[in-house]
Amino acid sequence: TQLLEQSPQFLSIQEGENLTVYCNSSSVFSSLQWYRQEPGEGPVLLVTVVTGGEVKKLKRLTFQFGDARKDSSLHITAAQPGDTGLYLCAGARNQGGKLIFGQGTELSVKP
Amino acid sequence: DAGITQSPRHKVTETGTPVTLRCHQTENHRYMYWYRQDPGHGLRLIHYSYGVKDTDKGEVSDGYSVSRSKTEDFLLTLESATSSQTSVYFCAIAREGQNIQYFGAGTRLSVL
Numbered sequence: 001t002q003l004l005e006q007s008p009q010f011l012s013i014q015e016g017e018n019l020t021v022y023c024n025s026s027s028v029f030s031s032l033q034w035y036r037q038e039p040g041e042g043p044v045l046l047v048t049v050v051t052g053g054e055v056k057k058l059k060r061l062t063f064q065f066g067d068a069r070k071d072s073s074l075h076i077t078a079a080q081p082g083d084t085g086l087y088l089c090a091g092a093r094n095q096g097g098k099l100i101f102g103q104g105t106e107l108s109v110k111p
Numbered sequence: 112d113a114g115i116t117q118s119p120r121h122k123v124t125e126t127g128t129p130v131t132l133r134c135h136q137t138e139n140h141r142y143m144y145w146y147r148q149d150p151g152h153g154l155r156l157i158h159y160s161y162g163v164k165d166t167d168k169g170e171v172s173d174g175y176s177v178s179r180s181k182t183e184d185f186l187l188t189l190e191s192a193t194s195s196q197t198s199v200y201f202c203a204i205a206r207e208g209q210n211i212q213y214f215g216a217g218t219r220l221s222v223l
Binding site: 006103 | 155
């Protein structure tokens with residue numbers, strides 16, 4: 001059972017386009033994290049959102065946590081080829097506890 | 112960089128043989144995790160540890176065992192490797208009081 005549904009699973013766009021990745025669940029999480037992974041490497045944390053309705057920005061990336069803390073989105077403005085990679089959302093239910101990962105979104109940005 | 116080293120980085124083995132993957136950390140964190148990553152599944156938790164000799168099963172633990180005799184080392188063993196265990200395996204640590212996990216570079220395992 002996949003508790004975190006991530007969509008889309010694949011996205012291929014041109015440089016300069018905008019995109020949004022969604023992470024949805026029927027469960028409430030204490031926090032939600034977004035990771036980025038490049039080929040041959042482990043995932044690296046981009047951001048953690050904790051409060052319902054929270055919005056965080058990281059340069060051209062905007063992350064939002066749903067009001068009910070069940071879903072999140074990642075929006076990239078004016079995508080660059082350097083944004084290419086696998087994006088993973090992960091939900092936590094308690095401190096120091098296990099994470100539940102979404103299936104991942106494979107993003108390809110073509111110049 | 113959380114000082115996590117996974118070894119080996121690549122391994123090819125035959126069905127039925129035992130395989131042990133090692134995760135070594137340099138920062139004495141209590142929480143350590145083993146995941147496998149397969150296309151379309153994201154990361155799935157195999158086993159985790161909250162300290163020396165304190166381990167528990169994750170969602171895909173069948174066919175795997177773990178040991179943690181020292182804080183810095185978390186070993187994942189495939190008792191009798193099967194082709195379905197061909198995957199990329201990641202070790203992660205979490206710092207005390209945080210949900211954020213820091214990952215090693217992974218081990219690519221092929222079972223023929």
